[in-house]
Amino acid sequence: MKKQDILKEIVLDEYGECEHSKITKEQLRLEPQLFSEVERMYKELGGTNVDDFPIRYGSWDISTRDFIIELDEENHFNRYRLLTLKSDIYQQIKGFPINDYRKYCENYESSCVKFGKYWKTDSTEKLFIKSDINGKLDGNGSSRWRQRAFYDYLKDFTGIITGIPVIRISIYQNFEGMLVKDILNKKDKKVISDLVHNSINKWL
Numbered sequence: 001m002k003k004q005d006i007l008k009e010i011v012l013d014e015y016g017e018c019e020h021s022k023i024t025k026e027q028l029r030l031e032p033q034l035f036s037e038v039e040r041m042y043k044e045l046g047g048t049n050v051d052d053f054p055i056r057y058g059s060w061d062i063s064t065r066d067f068i069i070e071l072d073e074e075n076h077f078n079r080y081r082l083l084t085l086k087s088d089i090y091q092q093i094k095g096f097p098i099n100d101y102r103k104y105c106e107n108y109e110s111s112c113v114k115f116g117k118y119w120k121t122d123s124t125e126k127l128f129i130k131s132d133i134n135g136k137l138d139g140n141g142s143s144r145w146r147q148r149a150f151y152d153y154l155k156d157f158t159g160i161i162t163g164i165p166v167i168r169i170s171i172y173q174n175f176e177g178m179l180v181k182d183i184l185n186k187k188d189k190k191v192i193s194d195l196v197h198n199s200i201n202k203w204l
Contacts, residue, residue, distance in 0.1 A: 003171065003184040004071045008062045010192050011069060018065040023154065023161050025055055034089070034157065041087060041153060045080060045146045046129040054127050057151035067200065070155060072170045077104045078112040079137065080149035087153070092160055095203030096168065104172045113137075118144045167203045169195070
């Protein structure tokens with residue numbers, strides 16, 4: 001069972017599942033300052049389709065009626081995600097551990113290289129500047145990593161636009177003296193449940 005699967009099982013057993021729609025460009029356009037900020041970030045991440053930034057990010061990891069949970073594993077921490085975390089929008093998100101997340105991006109990028117299977121795709125090469133050779137971060141780096149950072153950034157907007165909090169749990173965060181990745185690997189349902197409650201209390 002994957003880390004996300006055991007977390008999802010425990011959360012949905014207690015809170016139930018409820019699907020939430022992704023934000024749309026139409027919703028963003030109702031908030032001109034936020035729309036401009038998304039356009040700015042896309043360009044800063046090396047986006048090349050500047051007149052029509054992509055917004056088709058993936059499904060939510062865990063979705064309940066009152067909140068969404070995203071589990072951030074190795075692939076989510078690198079220089080591109082760090083760039084998004086400098087946006088002023090994070091001052092509007094209650095509970096977001098911005099300093100910790102910046103530290104994870106700075107300290108664990110090598111793990112992103114180790115675990116990251118996807119350096120580029122045909123799609124990401126069209127939407128962002130073309131990638132360097134696999135594993136070479138100096139220069140153009142990875143278009144797929146740029147896209148993932150941008151989509152994480154868009155997901156964070158959801159709580160601001162819709163009022164449904166997007167709670168992020170990182171495998172690198174510490175809870176009760178243990179790393180979250182170790183807690184999930186041990187599959188200790190009691191500790192995982194406590195982690196979830198603690199996270200919800202901080203974010204809601």
